[in-house]
Amino acid sequence: MNALESANKIKAKFGDLVSEPTEFRGEISLKLSDAEKIFDVCSFAKKQLGFDYLTDICSVDNHGETPRWTVVYHLRSTKNAAELRVKTDVSEEKSELPSVIGVWRTANWHEREIYDLMGIRFSGHPDLRRILMWEGYPYHPLRKDFPLAGKPTDLPGVAFTKVTPMEGGPFVTLPSGGDSIEREPRVRVPEGAERAVSDKRRISK
């Protein structure tokens, strides 16, 4: 059974909750409209359609749009090498969806990572702690509104409590009609610090 057939079976089972499968570069994606049903969809995909392997869970911050979060699941069947992507949106107010640890145990660390870096909670997760940042760190750094240079924290005795010096990059030349000083921010001044040149330097892409 290939990925498209599997996607159609999920569509047949869950009806209007699931969008029509879309294809891009040979990959099949499904969008689930109700994040609360993600456990049921994953459980169905594993038990009935043979998607025994969870490759990855990823989160996307659609900053400025509603709903704000998209959580992306990459499913795979090791027997017939079919791959399927299931996406679901989560609103900023809620920022919570069911955990899929009951389906694949590998979801444990992926969900902890998303909670840590993006701040989306997984209900039913037995051990939802930070994983990459340290315990007690107050922010979720992969959010689009978190500045690249970091934010100062007032935790005493912990490293990295100040913002990073940004001299020397990373920098991107922005496409715009401005002059070359505008377009080529060699030094991007961290948010909150005093700005030497004018202020139209937010990455818009």
Added chain:
Amino acid sequence: MAQVQDIEIRDSAARTAHAAEELCDMQGEKMVLNMGPSHPATHGVLRIVLELDGEVITKADPDVGYLHRGDEKIAENMTYTQFIPYTDRLDYLAPLANNVAYALAVEKLLGIHDKLPPRCQYIRVMCCELARISAHLLGLGAFAMDAGAVTVFLLTFTEREKIYNLAEAASGARLTTSYTRIGGLSRDIPPNWCDQVRQFLKEFAVALAEVETLLTRNRIWVDRLRDVAVVSKEMAIDYGLSGPNLRGSGIEYDLRKNQPYLCYQDLQFDIPVGTVGDCYDRYLVRMEEMRQSMRILEQCVNKIPGGGENKSKEPVNVADGKITLPSKQKVLSSMEELIHQFMLVTEGVNCPPGEIYFGHENPKGELGFYINSKGGGTPYRLKIRAPSFVNLSILGELLPGCMISDVPVVLGSLDFVMGESDR
């Protein structure tokens, strides 16, 4: 004269409580041992909080993140090409393979992954396989050293040095290679490179045989590895293991075979799998993978289009001015190439909106890149699916029941690298 003596006969509940108390004294208290983040056997900055009952581990809680640099955040703030040097620093034991994995992911987004020139594909395959040998050699050397066999480390490091020389000849750098570009390579291989690879393969076969005689039938080595930390098939899939760790458990899944990319379907090689899923199987799988990599390399140096010298001037870059940089000569003499060069350098390769996931069979397992693009030269979101991160998550389940002296062996057999795990 009668003597009075007290006899105490307790009821059954009191007796049970008393017995439990005695048993508890015998067991002693459980001890919590903090291993790492700076411990020689954790090879990097992995910390494991172990709960011990005597010498037996009853609970293990791996703690990662000490090397977190925010690579995914950085990627959102630079062009696709600018991120290539950051991929060197993921699995820093196999930077060439990371470069290839990342370039292929972006090329998939661009839709040119099957239009790569054959010479480029062959060079990339050779890079991947050299990286695989190099990473396995380091993993094996450190693994053996932790188990007490220091000689192996010296042998494998001598061979790794030769691979570093090859990487230097091809890319100009030994460790931070950044050899690939979106749509090709930074430059073609030097004329005598294929001969150097042939020479290396000749010497490496001898060294590998020597390592084999030192370890495979070594009584101490076998005793320490066999039946330690057995990962069943179901457990391996459930925990999302990949690479040699998955195949060590007997699952024949290799992205080079199951989802062939580059020119792997034109090459002959086998996928070794284990039978039991213990540390010894994972060791054997890695040994055999190195031999299969040698097979692939031998075929590549003979079949590479244009040959080692590239007398027929086979291209190594996609012939698309909007993706790969034009030659300097053309930039200085032609208007169109000058514009292309300017746009590529300042704004990056213009990718279409969409999302792709590309998984690459790296030495440690499946290195995947999920790219979410809204169009333009920078990714909107780039997620790195790091094999070491996923492979380490099994530790909490694998270590309980092992002896504390097994920990270095188990860690060595999982063969992880923290630069990639923590990103």
